[in-house]
Amino acid sequence: MHLRAEAIILSVRAHGEHGAIVRAFTENDGVQPGYVRGGHGRTLRPVLQPANLVHGEWRSRTEDALPGLTVELLHSRAAMFSEALPAAAFQWATALSAFALPEGLPYPRLYSALDGVLAAIEAAPAARGWAVALVRYELLLLAELGFGLDLEHCAATGRNDDLAYVSPKSGIAVSRLGAEGYENRLLRLPRFLVEGGEAGWGYILDGLKLTGHFLERDVLIGKGAELLAARARLVDRLKRAVA
Structure with a gap:
C-alpha cells in the first residue's frame, strides 16, 4: 500500500x-x-x-x-482549542466521524462538509455562525450511512407543505395538520433543514435534538456512551452561551 x-x-x-x-x-x-x-x-x-x-x-x-x-x-487549528466552545465542537465533529465512518470507503460529500464545518468553527465570530453547519453535517452523515431522514413529505397526509415535525420512529416528516393531537410525541423540524438559510437559536437547538435522537439510535449504538456525553456537553455549552 x-x-x-x-x-x-x-x-x-x-x-x-x-x-x-x-x-x-x-x-x-x-x-x-x-x-x-x-x-x-x-x-x-x-x-x-x-x-x-x-x-x-x-x-x-x-x-x-x-x-x-x-x-x-x-x-x-490547535490555537482554537484554547477556547472552550470551539474546542468542544472540534472534538465532537472529529470524534463522531472517527467512530462512525468505516475505514477505506470514500465519502467525498462528508469530507467536504466536515472541512466546511471545521473552517466555519474556526472563522465565525460566534457559535451561531457554525452551529447550523454542524446540524447539517450530522444530518448528512446519517444519510451517507444509510439512516437518512425523509424531510420531503408528510408521513400522515403525503403532502409536502407546512412540514413541522419528524416521527422519532420512522424519521419521516409530519405536517402541522398531520401532527394534530400528537405534537408532544414528535420531534420538531426546524425550518432551515427544509428551506435552507440561517437560523435562530431555537431552531438550531431543535435541529441538534433531532439529529441527536437518530445518531444515538442508529449510529452510536452500544459503544457510543462517551461520544454521547461529549455531545451533551457541547449542547449544554451552546445553551449556556445563548442564555
Whole structure:
C-alpha cells in the first residue's frame, strides 16, 4: 500500500512510549489509519491535533498490516482549542466521524462538509455562525450511512407543505395538520433543514435534538456512551452561551 493525500486528523491514540495510531479522513480514500513514529512526542503532538489538515503518506508492505504514516502540517487549528466552545465542537465533529465512518470507503460529500464545518468553527465570530453547519453535517452523515431522514413529505397526509415535525420512529416528516393531537410525541423540524438559510437559536437547538435522537439510535449504538456525553456537553455549552 502506498497512499499520499491531504487529510483531516480525526483521532490520535498513544501507542508505545512515543508512537501514535492516527485515523485521518481523506477525500477520495475515506478514513485511513496509520502508525506515526514519534507521534506522541513533543514535536509531532501539535501537528496530530484533531481538526488539523495535513498531507499524509501511508506505506505498508501488505494489505493487512497497519501502514506507517508520515505527516506534514498544512493548516493548524490547535490555537482554537484554547477556547472552550470551539474546542468542544472540534472534538465532537472529529470524534463522531472517527467512530462512525468505516475505514477505506470514500465519502467525498462528508469530507467536504466536515472541512466546511471545521473552517466555519474556526472563522465565525460566534457559535451561531457554525452551529447550523454542524446540524447539517450530522444530518448528512446519517444519510451517507444509510439512516437518512425523509424531510420531503408528510408521513400522515403525503403532502409536502407546512412540514413541522419528524416521527422519532420512522424519521419521516409530519405536517402541522398531520401532527394534530400528537405534537408532544414528535420531534420538531426546524425550518432551515427544509428551506435552507440561517437560523435562530431555537431552531438550531431543535435541529441538534433531532439529529441527536437518530445518531444515538442508529449510529452510536452500544459503544457510543462517551461520544454521547461529549455531545451533551457541547449542547449544554451552546445553551449556556445563548442564555
